[in-house]
Amino acid sequence: MKKLESEVRSSQSDDISSPYFERSPAPRNALSLSTNLNKIHTMTPSDRQSRLVTELLRIEDAQERLAYVMDRAKKIRPFSEHERTEERRIKSCITKVWLHSQQLPNGLCKFEIDSESAMVRGLAALFAEVYSETPPQDASQFRSNLLELARLDRMITPTRQQGLLELQQEMRSFAASHSFPVVLPPLGTSEK
Numbered sequence: 001m002k003k004l005e006s007e008v009r010s011s012q013s014d015d016i017s018s019p020y021f022e023r024s025p026a027p028r029n030a031l032s033l034s035t036n037l038n039k040i041h042t043m044t045p046s047d048r049q050s051r052l053v054t055e056l057l058r059i060e061d062a063q064e065r066l067a068y069v070m071d072r073a074k075k076i077r078p079f080s081e082h083e084r085t086e087e088r089r090i091k092s093c094i095t096k097v098w099l100h101s102q103q104l105p106n107g108l109c110k111f112e113i114d115s116e117s118a119m120v121r122g123l124a125a126l127f128a129e130v131y132s133e134t135p136p137q138d139a140s141q142f143r144s145n146l147l148e149l150a151r152l153d154r155m156i157t158p159t160r161q162q163g164l165l166e167l168q169q170e171m172r173s174f175a176a177s178h179s180f181p182v183v184l185p186p187l188g189t190s191e192k
Contacts, residue, residue, distance in 0.1 A: 045142035048130045049149070056150040066119070066155050073122035079114035090170060093163035095120045099128075101174040108132075109139050109175050113167070120160065123152070124167055131171045139175035144168055 059065040079088075079098055088098040095117040102110050111128040115121035126146055131139045147153040153161060 043134065044138050045130050045134050045144065048134070049142075049144055049146050052126060052129060052146065053149045056152070062151060062155055065150070066122075066152060069122035069126065069152070070118045071122075073118065073125045076113075076121070076125055079112075084114065090163065090167050092166040093120070094159060095163070097121075097124055097163065097167060099124075099167060099170055101171065103136065103178045104133075107135065109134055109136050109171075109178065111171050111174075119156070120163070123147070123156065123160070123164055126150075127164065127168050127171065131168075131175065134175075136175040136179040140172050140179050142172070 056065055056069070059068055079100070083100065084096075084098050088100055090097040090099055093115075095115055097113065097115040097120055100112040104110050109131060111132045113121065113124040113128045115124055127144060130144050130146060131142070134142075147156070147161065147164065156164075
């Protein structure tokens with residue numbers, strides 16, 4: 001497992017030390033900083049999902065792939081008892097799962113998760129990674145099929161799959177409530 005994990009990490013062009021955020025190389029000047037930030041902010045949930053699926057499918061054995069997901073989740077900061085509130089709990093999950101949703105000052109959504117189960121924590125973290133650091137409108141409209149694409153759906157029970165669908169719906173609902181529709185002037189009129 002350790003060998004496969006190091007192979008996956010060494011074959012990636014970006015550092016994945018933080019499972020929720022993209023890391024860019026240190027910028028050389030202010031212009032490159034601006035370019036790097038724009039590149040990060042324009043990743044859609046679909047882009048993030050594709051990147052994760054590619055990363056996960058590098059591990060051929062499904063059991064090892066799931067073990068990698070659980071190992072990856074160990075790097076996520078667990079919630080304190082104070083953060084594990086009933087308001088943050090996903091009620092449809094049999095295993096306790098907590099979701100913290102927020103809109104960052106730059107307008108993007110951020111999702112953090114925690115769970116009592118290592119497997120659920122790892123799987124939920126994948127969804128949090130797909131939807132985090134994306135514009136609310138993109139996040140609210142995207143329906144992830146990450147488990148199927150990464151061939152992890154066969155490894156988990158239907159009950160767990162249903163709980164993860166509910167988690168995804170909670171993230172999409174939060175994003176929808178923080179989306180601001182773009183209002184365009186009617187065709188044929190000019191804005192003055």
